[in-house]
Amino acid sequence: MSRSIKNSLKLILGTVALACLAGPVAAQEKITFLTSWYAQAEHGGFYQAVAKGIYKKYGLDVTVKMGGPQVNGMQLLTAGQADFIMGYDLQVLSSVEKGIPVTTVATSFQKDLQGMMTHEGVKSLADLKGKTILAASTAHATWLPWVKAKYGYTDAQVRAYTFNLQPFFADTNVVQQAYPSSEPFQAMKNGVKVNFFLFADEGYPPYGTTIVTMQKTVAEKPDVVARFVKASIEGWKSYLADPTAGNELIKKDNPKMDDEQIAFGVKRMKELHVFDGGDAAKLGAGIMTDARWEQTYKFMVSAGLLKPETEWKKAYTTQFVKDLKIAP
Structure with a gap:
């Protein structure tokens, strides 16, 4: 066998050996x-x-x-x-x-991340008696029963939240459901000072x-x-x-x-x-x-x-x- 063929075989075998050491490429x-x-x-x-x-x-x-x-x-x-x-x-x-x-x-x-947005005069979730609470339909099967049981809110306080913030902006007696980075951000952009209370921090x-x-x-x-x-x-x-x-x-x-x-x-x-x-x-x-x-x-x-x-x-x-x- 010629030297050139031997060298070629060594090169091929070396390449195969390296491939084996590397193992198969796993599919993602x-x-x-x-x-x-x-x-x-x-x-x-x-x-x-x-x-x-x-x-x-x-x-x-x-x-x-x-x-x-x-x-x-x-x-x-x-x-x-x-x-x-x-x-x-x-x-x-x-x-x-x-x-x-x-x-x-x-x-x-x-x-x-669910919580309540209020006007700045409200100091806690316990302060909402007598306030109008805006809540979406899904709230009735999630957080609303929890806050009603914990704080004694009544069905008479609850009105539908239509994802329009104008009723909240227009009436300081209105509070509404909110996520920390959504409705409070919109209020800030409209120059309305608000407080936000995360239900989880109250035990939800x-x-x-x-x-x-x-x-x-x-x-x-x-x-x-x-x-x-x-x-x-x-x-x-x-x-x-x-x-x-x-x-x-x-x-x-x-x-x-x-x-x-x-x-x-x-x-x-x-x-x-x-x-x-x-x-x-x-x-x-x-x-x-x-x-x-x-x-x-x-x-x-x-x-x-x-x-x-x-x-x-x-x-x-x-x-x-x-x-x-x-x-x-």
Whole structure:
């Protein structure tokens, strides 16, 4: 055999050996994640995980799709058109009651973001007796029974909230439901001084911006779920440290969301410690506890929103967050 052929063989064998050492190139697992509304700062951690390549680091090819008023996330999840959705504890518990096999695998926020906006003279939620309370129809099956039971508000106080702030602006006796970065921001832009009270800071138990999937996915693809959860929580930590990358994708999906609105949202999330407060301060971001879920279950039962015999522990699992220990 000639020297040139021997050298060629050595080169080929060396290349093969290197390829074997490198191992096969793993295909990225394709994942579709559906948010609950139009892209905004409150979804930033998921967009950040895409923008900064955090999902890819964990072998995931994630597409974030926006929700909206005409999008039924739970329906799309159960139909297999989404692998994970941004969920809400009360919705998941109600679905489990109906026999829909969904479950919550992590939470972005230790606090639900729902609250009340008042004029600046109001000092606490206990001061609302005699005030007109504007609440959307969905409030009657979520936070309204809780505040009525806690503070003694009456049905006579409640009027429909039509997502128009003019009635609030026109009457200092009116208070209304709000999210920290939405209605208060609009009030600020209109020169109206307001106070905002987060229900979670008064004991309202649901988590906020949770990650929900099918029970079948947990059983059959626990590794994929674990990677998605870890990458998403890392995305949130990264976003709240520097949201620049995630914001670009948010504005791409939702051009109506401008820099000032996003910055206000990020500021409020930090001030309210929705990501790093509560149990997350000690147990790590993304954490959920049995005690907290039991609180939500008991609230729903007491309010007539859930049957007592509902297998409420199927609505969540802590297996993907109990040892996550990502410092907020």
